[in-house]
Amino acid sequence: MHRGTRMAPVVLVAVLLVLWELIARLSLLPRPEFPTMTGTAVELVRLLGTSQPWLASAQTLQAWALGMVIAIVLAVPVGIAVGTNRMLYRSVRLVIEFLRPVPSVALIPLAILIAGAGLTSKVGLAVFGAFWPLLLQCYYGMQDLDPVAEDTARSFGLGRFARFRHVALPSAVPYIATGARIASAIVLTVVVSAEIVIGAPGLGREVFVAQTSGAYETTYAITFLIGMLAWGLNVGVSAAERRVLHWHPSQRPVEA
Amino acid sequence: MSRRRSRSGLALALELAVPLALLGAWALWSSRSTSFFNPPLTDILDTFAETWIFERIPTDLAPSLARLLIGYALAACAGVALGLMLGSSPLAQRACAPLVEFSRAIPAPALIPIAITLIGIGNDMKVTLIAFVCFFPVLLNTIDGVSGIDPTLRATVQAYGLTRRERILRVVLPAASPQIFAGLRVSLSIGLLVMVVSEMVASTSGVGYFVLQAQQSFRIEDMWAGILMLGLLGYVLNGLFLLVEARVLAWHRGARASATADTT
Amino acid sequence: MTILEVEHLRKTYGEGPRATHAVGDLSFSVSSGEFVCIVGPSGCGKSTLLKCMSGLLPASSGEVRLAGRRITGPPPAMALVFQEYGRSLFPWMSVRDNVLLPLRHKGLSKDEQRRLVTDSIDEVGLTRFGDHYPWQLSGGMQQRVAIARALAYQPEVLLMDEPFASVDAQTRSDLEDLILNVRDRYGVTVVFVTHDIDESVYLADRIVVLTPAPTEVKETLTVDLPSPRDQVATKELPEFAHLRAHTYRLIMRPSDHEDPVGATAGAVAHGSPK
Ligand SMILES: Nc1ncnc2c1ncn2[C@@H]1O[C@H](COP(=O)(O)OP(=O)(O)OP(=O)(O)O)[C@@H](O)[C@H]1O
Ligand SMILES: [Mg+2]
Numbered sequence: 095m096h097r098g099t100r101m102a103p104v105v106l107v108a109v110l111l112v113l114w115e116l117i118a119r120l121s122l123l124p125r126p127e128f129p130t131m132t133g134t135a136v137e138l139v140r141l142l143g144t145s146q147p148w149l150a151s152a153q154t155l156q157a158w159a160l161g162m163v164i165a166i167v168l169a170v171p172v173g174i175a176v177g178t179n180r181m182l183y184r185s186v187r188l189v190i191e192f193l194r195p196v197p198s199v200a201l202i203p204l205a206i207l208i209a210g211a212g213l214t215s216k217v218g219l220a221v222f223g224a225f226w227p228l229l230l231q232c233y234y235g236m237q238d239l240d241p242v243a244e245d246t247a248r249s250f251g252l253g254r255f256a257r258f259r260h261v262a263l264p265s266a267v268p269y270i271a272t273g274a275r276i277a278s279a280i281v282l283t284v285v286v287s288a289e290i291v292i293g294a295p296g297l298g299r300e301v302f303v304a305q306t307s308g309a310y311e312t313t314y315a316i317t318f319l320i321g322m323l324a325w326g327l328n329v330g331v332s333a334a335e336r337r338v339l340h341w342h343p344s345q346r347p348v349e350a
Numbered sequence: 351m352s353r354r355r356s357r358s359g360l361a362l363a364l365e366l367a368v369p370l371a372l373l374g375a376w377a378l379w380s381s382r383s384t385s386f387f388n389p390p391l392t393d394i395l396d397t398f399a400e401t402w403i404f405e406r407i408p409t410d411l412a413p414s415l416a417r418l419l420i421g422y423a424l425a426a427c428a429g430v431a432l433g434l435m436l437g438s439s440p441l442a443q444r445a446c447a448p449l450v451e452f453s454r455a456i457p458a459p460a461l462i463p464i465a466i467t468l469i470g471i472g473n474d475m476k477v478t479l480i481a482f483v484c485f486f487p488v489l490l491n492t493i494d495g496v497s498g499i500d501p502t503l504r505a506t507v508q509a510y511g512l513t514r515r516e517r518i519l520r521v522v523l524p525a526a527s528p529q530i531f532a533g534l535r536v537s538l539s540i541g542l543l544v545m546v547v548s549e550m551v552a553s554t555s556g557v558g559y560f561v562l563q564a565q566q567s568f569r570i571e572d573m574w575a576g577i578l579m580l581g582l583l584g585y586v587l588n589g590l591f592l593l594v595e596a597r598v599l600a601w602h603r604g605a606r607a608s609a610t611a612d613t614t
Numbered sequence: 615m616t617i618l619e620v621e622h623l624r625k626t627y628g629e630g631p632r633a634t635h636a637v638g639d640l641s642f643s644v645s646s647g648e649f650v651c652i653v654g655p656s657g658c659g660k661s662t663l664l665k666c667m668s669g670l671l672p673a674s675s676g677e678v679r680l681a682g683r684r685i686t687g688p689p690p691a692m693a694l695v696f697q698e699y700g701r702s703l704f705p706w707m708s709v710r711d712n713v714l715l716p717l718r719h720k721g722l723s724k725d726e727q728r729r730l731v732t733d734s735i736d737e738v739g740l741t742r743f744g745d746h747y748p749w750q751l752s753g754g755m756q757q758r759v760a761i762a763r764a765l766a767y768q769p770e771v772l773l774m775d776e777p778f779a780s781v782d783a784q785t786r787s788d789l790e791d792l793i794l795n796v797r798d799r800y801g802v803t804v805v806f807v808t809h810d811i812d813e814s815v816y817l818a819d820r821i822v823v824l825t826p827a828p829t830e831v832k833e834t835l836t837v838d839l840p841s842p843r844d845q846v847a848t849k850e851l852p853e854f855a856h857l858r859a860h861t862y863r864l865i866m867r868p869s870d871h872e873d874p875v876g877a878t879a880g881a882v883a884h885g886s887p888k
C-alpha cells in the first residue's frame with residue numbers, strides 16, 4: 095500500500111487535534127466551557143489512574159452483556175418460530191409492526207416506576223430495543239431459504255427436523271449474526287441513555303454528572319472513553335461475526 | 351383451492367384478532383389491577399384524547415417534531431453530499447475512516463453532555479445533535495453505495511461521455527439510492543431516540559420532557575398517554591418513510607425480484 | 615482510408631509477481647466502414663483490447679489512434695457495447711431513458727432526440743417495450759437495448775464485445791443481420807469481438823485471430839464472401855467452410871503456424887507476425 099494513503103488518517107487526526115487546541119486556547123467559541131485538548135488528555139490520563147472509570151465501564155459492559163444474552167435468548171427462538179410458521183407470523187405481524195418502531199427510551203419513565211434506577215431497568219429497556227430487530231432478522235433468515243437447497247434436501251429424504259437443523263438453520267445464521275451486530279449497537283445506546291436519564295450507575299451517569307458539576311475536561315475525557323468502549327465492542331462483534339461466517343460468500347475477499 | 355382460501359381467511363382473522371385480544375387482555379388486566387403504575391386502559395385512552403387532541407400539540411408535539419425533522423433533513427443533505435464526494439475519492443475516504451468509525455460507534459446520547467457544554471440546552475443543541483448523529487449512517491451508506499457501483503455501469507458512463515452533472519444526478523445517485531435509504535432509515539430511529547433523550551434531560555418542552563415530568567410528578571395516566579404518543583410518532587414516521595422508500599425504490603425491488611427469479 | 619490504428623499495444627494488470635500480461639504486443643488497423651472481427655480463445659485479452667481501444671483503460675505501452683489522433687479517453691465518435699450487457703443498463707431507467715441518456719449532452723433538439731430513440735428502439739424490434747424496465751426483459755432483449763443505445767448515439771466506430779454470447783440461436787442470427795444491415799446503411803466501422811468462429815466468418819470483412827495471453831496477432835484473414843450475406847446461402851458456400859476450418863485450426867492448434875490447405879481457399883493470409 096502507498097505510504098501516503100497509510101499516513102492520511104494519522105495526519106487528519108493530528109490536524110484536528112491541533113485545531114481543537116487552538117480554538118480552545120484562543121477562545122474562538124462563544125462559550126467558555128470548551129476545554130483544551132491537552133487539558134482533556136491530562137484529565138484522561140489522571141482518570142485512568144483511578145478506579146472510577148474502570149468501575150463505570152464494568153457496570154456499562156455488564157448491562158450490555160446481560161442485554162445481549164437475554165435479547166438473543168428471547169428473540170432467536172421466537173424469530174425462528176415466526177419464520178417457519180406462516181399462521182404464527184400472520185397472527186403476530188401487526189403487533190411486531192406496531193411495537194418495532196416504538197423508541198425504547200420512551201419506556202424509561204415506566205421502567206423507573208417498575209424497576210427503579212438500577213441494572214434491571216437498563217437491561218429491560220435494552221432488551222425491548224434489541225428484541226425487534228433481532229426477531230426480524232431471524233424471520234428474514236428463515237424466509238430467505240433457497241428453495242433449491244430445500245428441494246435438494248427433500249429429494250435426499252431428509253425429514254422435517256433434519257432439514258431444519260442442516261439446511262434452514264445454517265442458512266439463517268448470517269442473518270442472525272447481522273441481527274446480533276445491530277442489536278449490540280442498540281443495546282449499548284439504550285444502556286447509556288438509561289444511565290444518563292435515570293442515573294443508573296455506569297459511564298452514562300459519569301459523563302452526565304461531570305457535565306452538570308462543571309468538570310468539562312472530565313466530560314470530554316469520559317465521552318472519549320465511551321467512544322472507545324463502543325468502538326471496541328463494534329470491532330469485537332464484527333470479528334465474532336466473521337468467525338461464525340467464515341464459510342459464507344459475503345466474507346470471501348474480493349479480488350480487486 | 352378451497353382449503354387454501356379458508357386458510358388465508360383464517361390467517362386474516364388471526365392477524366386482526368390477536369392484536370385485539372392483546373388489547374382486550376391489557377384492558378381487563380389493568381381494570382382489575384390495583385398497582386398504581388397500571389391504571390385502567392380506558393383511563394389512559396381518555397387522558398390521551400384530552401392531552402393530545404389538541405391541547406398539547408403546539409406546546410409539546412410541534413417542538414419535538416420540528417427538532418427532529420429539521421435535524422434529520424440537515425443530516426440527510428449533508429450526509430448524501432459528503433458521501434458522494436468521499437465515495438469517489440479513496441484517499442479522502444481512507445483519511446476519514448477512523449474518525450467516521452469512531453463517531454458512528456459512539457452511542458448517540460453520550461454526546462448530549464458535550465452538546466450542552468458547547469451549545470447550551472436550547473433548541474439549537476437538540477437540532478444540532480440530531481443532525482450530527484443522523485449524519486453518520488447516511489454518510490457511511492452513501493459512501494458504500496457510491497463505491498459499490500457496478501464497474502460495468504461506471505465504464506458505460508465513461509464510454510458515452512456523460513457530463514459530470516448527468517453522471518451524478520442520473521447515475522451515481524440512483525445507483526446508490528438503495529444504500530442511501532438504508533442509511534436514512536437507521537438515522538430516523540436514532541434521531542427519534544436522541545430527540546426523546548435530549549428532551550428528557552435538557553428541555554422545558556417536547557413529548558420526551560412531558561413523559562418524564564408526568565412520571566416524576568406521579569401523573570401516571572399522563573405518562574402513559576405520552577408513551578403512547580411517542581409510540582405513535584415512531585410508528586407514523588416509520589410508515590411515512592416506508593411509503594416514500596417504496597415509491598423511490600420501486601425499480602430496485604423489481605430488479606432484485608427478477609434477479610432472484612433468474613437464479614432459481 | 616484507415617480510421618483506427620492499434621500500434622504495439624501492451625496491457626499489464628497489476629505489478630510485480632502478481633502481474634497479468636493480458637495484451638502482449640498487438641498491432642493492426644481498421645479501415646473506415648470495415649467490419650473487423652476479433653477472435654481468440656477465452657481469457658486471451660479481447661475485452662481488455664476493446665477497453666483500451668475505447669479509451670476506458672490506459673495502455674501500458676503503445677497506442678491506439680482514431681483518425682490519426684491518439685486516444686486518451688473515450689472519444690465521442692465511438693460507442694461500446696459491453697460483454698456484460700445486463701449490467702451496463704441502468705435498472706432505474708426505462709428502456710427509452712436508457713437509450714436517451716447518452717444523447718442528452720450531444721446538443722440535439724428534443725425532437726431529434728426523440729426521433730433517434732424511437733428509431734433505434736424500432737430498429738432492434740423492441741417497439742412495444744420502450745416503457746419497460748431492463749429487468750423486465752429477457753437477456754436477448756436487454757442486449758438489444760444496449761445495441762439500440764449504441765445505434766442512437768450515431769458513432770463512427772462501433773465496438774462490440776461478444777454481444778451475442780448469451781442469446782438463443784434465432785435471436786442471434788436476427789441480431790447478426792441487424793448489425794450488418796446497420797453497417798451497410800450508415801457506413802459505421804465495426805470492431806466485433808467474438809469467440810464464435812462461424813459468427814466471425816459470417817460477419818467480417820476481415821478477421822484478426824489472436825493467440826492466447828500474452829496476446830499477439832496470430833494471423834489476419836480477409837473474408838471474400840459475397841455481400842449482402844445470407845444466413846443460409848452464405849453458410850453453404852464452400853469458401854465459408856474453408857475459412858471456418860482455417861480459423862478453427864488457427865485457434866485450436868496454437869503451435870501449427872502454417873496451414874497451407876486452409877489458406878488457399880478464399881482466405882488471403884496477411885502474414886503472421888514475426
Ligand atoms: N481488472 C483486471 N485486473 C486484473 N486482471 C484482469 C482484469 N481484467 C482482466 N484481467 C485478466 O486479463 C486477462 C484477459 O482478460 P479479458 O477479460 O480481456 O479476456 P477475454 O479475452 O475478454 O475473455 P472472455 O473471452 O472470457 O471474455 C485474463 O487473464 C484476466 O484474468
Ligand atoms: Mg471478454
